[in-house]
Amino acid sequence: MECPRCGGEIETYSLAGHDADICESCGYVGVAVEHQSEPEEFESWTDALERFYEEQSA
Structure with a gap:
């Protein structure tokens, strides 16, 4: 299989299915x-x- 990014060879690894x-x-x-x-x-x-000034006037 050929790599879609660089054209190199794709290896397939399997682990636990x-x-x-x-x-x-x-x-x-x-x-x-x-x-x-x-x-x-x-x-x-x-x-x-605006939030700062509202908190200051409260």
């Missing part, structure tokens, strides 16, 4: 992953200052 396809040349590992995440919400400086 699970297989992993690995390219020794570039380190590619044929493991399905999800590259999406929830967007982080950041507090703007304006919101932070």
